[in-house]
Amino acid sequence: MDSRGDELVEHIQRSADYDNAVVKVLQELGAGTLRSDEWEKDGDLVLYRGCVYIPKDPQLHHNIICAHHDSVVTSHPGQWKMLELVSHNYWWLGISCYVASYVAGCNTCNHCKSFPMQKVRKLMPNQIPSHHWEVISVNMSECMQMDRLQWNFTR
Numbered sequence: 001m002d003s004r005g006d007e008l009v010e011h012i013q014r015s016a017d018y019d020n021a022v023v024k025v026l027q028e029l030g031a032g033t034l035r036s037d038e039w040e041k042d043g044d045l046v047l048y049r050g051c052v053y054i055p056k057d058p059q060l061h062h063n064i065i066c067a068h069h070d071s072v073v074t075s076h077p078g079q080w081k082m083l084e085l086v087s088h089n090y091w092w093l094g095i096s097c098y099v100a101s102y103v104a105g106c107n108t109c110n111h112c113k114s115f116p117m118q119k120v121r122k123l124m125p126n127q128i129p130s131h132h133w134e135v136i137s138v139n140m141s142e143c144m145q146m147d148r149l150q151w152n153f154t155r
């Protein structure tokens with residue numbers, strides 16, 4: 001593990017603001033009133049189904065998501081891929097909502113990725129002209145592409 005991973009583990013170990021449900025589970029496990037294969041204690045870390053439980057620390061949640069989303073290796077995966085990557089090792093209450101909101105708010109993703117589910121605006125047809133050449137329409141996007149091609153050829 002690199003130094004960034006070590007810092008992350010230390011941050012997780014320092015955080016003690018557990019969710020109430022997790023505190024209750026840990027108390028029952030300690031008292032022996034609950035037998036569960038899902039919850040374990042590994043030193044200062046709490047494991048849920050083999051994943052490290054992350055306490056209620058917004059900065060820690062952000063650091064984990066950021067390390068998985070903004071790295072050169074993963075290069076801004078979508079919501080479901082992000083959830084798969086993060087939940088492979090970590091778990092906290094509301095992880096899927098946090099991942100969805102992080103990806104939806106990522107500036108780089110919003111600039112670079114296409115979202116096919118976005119609605120296209122309603123087409124506005126031209127009025128029927130009364131004379132020839134009364135209305136002329138031009139597709140500006142093709143003109144801009146032609147300008148770029150000419151620009152590239154002249155350089």
Ligand SMILES: [Zn+2]
Nearest residue numbers: 076106108109
């Ligand atoms: Zn992104």
